[in-house]
Amino acid sequence: MATLKTDVRPAGVIGRGLGWSTAGNLVLRVGNFAVSLIMARLIAPEQFGVFAVALTVWSVLGTLAEFGLGSDLVRARDPERRIPTVATMGLLTSGGLAAGMALLAGPLAAAFESPDSAPVIMVMAAALAVFGLGIVPAAMLQRAIRQGTLFLINGIALVCSSVTLTLLALLGHGPMALAIGQVTTQVVTVLGLYLATRLRPRFGFDRRIAAESAAFCLPLAxxxxxxxxxxxxxxxxxxxxxxxxxxxxxxxxxxxxxxPMTAIGQSIRVVALPAFARLETRAEQGRALTAATGPVWAVALLVGVGLATLAQPAIGLLYGDRWRPAAAALAGLALFGAARVLFDLFATYLISLGATRPVLLVQIGWLLIMVPGMIAGVSWLGLAGAGLAHLVIGLGFVLPAYLVCLHRVGVRPAAILRSCLIPLLVIIPTAAALLGLAGLGLPDLAVLALGLAVAAGLYVVPLHRWWLRRIRTLEGVRS
Known part of the structure; x- marks a missing residue:
């Protein structure tokens, strides 16, 4: 059986991987965005809400189906020996959850008070069944930091899915078109993963390996x-x-x-996990995290603040006037999206150390606070309250909780916060200028064009030397 070469020079492969990951995520984000624009004009908000119910169920169960098995392979010292057991565990979890999703489609739709979602949920269950077959080859590509290959596979899947769902939407299939498009994505992705890795499905079961994987994966899952x-x-x-x-x-x-999370956070996560794991000492790992935090935060903050301050013209221009009320939620959600990039970086670092239980504890506390906070926010302030609830809880609880976890594994919270200070100071006049621009009553396109110029002049230009210095510091962590 073919194997993937992973003993390549760290600096070169990590740099190329980060470049491919960032470029790939940006291109795929643009592609998905273009598809969403088409769908926003072919499918009414009510129909998209029906699909959103099915997508919510699929997303939750898909997380359980992965079970953290991919991360276990990425950081393992003996991946070849673990592959058959991991493949079997992935197939069993995804297949079982897919069956449950199909059988419980009716009750799940009723829980969302959306009975029309039941057949869409049943179709989406097929995508979940296929998902488990791709865990092993996807992990092996991530382990080898072959982000260019992953980009090509995801790009082909996006094209096939987009053509499928657009044709079905034009034929009047509404939310079912989106569901079939999701199934197409999973099938094409899995086929592409096996072709790229030249692996063949291999199943088996070793109790000791299964126990070791479960010890790592259960808290992570x-x-x-x-x-x-x-x-x-x-x-x-x-x-x-x-x-x-x-x-x-x-x-x-x-x-x-x-x-911000899709274009920045996901680009970094798939490279950061194997990159942190390759570093030999805890001191090197801690310095790498501190050096990475500032540049990552600087980019995420700009995107988040830009979306928050220009929510109305962005929604109106891109999706049309009937979607403009969504801007009420976007203001708070955009700032939360920027913070999520940091939270994900911190979680990835802890996972690379094998510290999955602290990540679980943070998520438990977050959920316990979020549910009543979200109910209160939506009840009092409607859509705007939903966005603000996410932001307040993220900054008030999640950030301090992750800083405590990092302190316990030897990373100084003060150093992390210092690395974020300069972007925060520079973004203040930028945000004020963008808010003023949004209130001038200009056409949406003019506001967005001027907003880009304002952000470049007040944020990107003053901050670029600082950003480059931090990148050079990150590159020299192992020197």
């Missing part, structure tokens, strides 16, 4: 599940407290607010 619940239970709350129409608006706003 639980934390991932809670993480998805944190960003999907709000859909349930919005649907029940408000309406399916406002759920459609909220889901669109949340998707837009996730741009």
């Amino acid at each position: 639980s934390a991932n599940l809670l993480s998805w619940l944190l960003i999907t239970l709000d859909n349930l709350i919005v649907a029940r407290v408000l309406s399916p129409f406002e759920l459609g608006l909220y889901v669109l706003a949340f998707n837009v607010s996730s741009w």
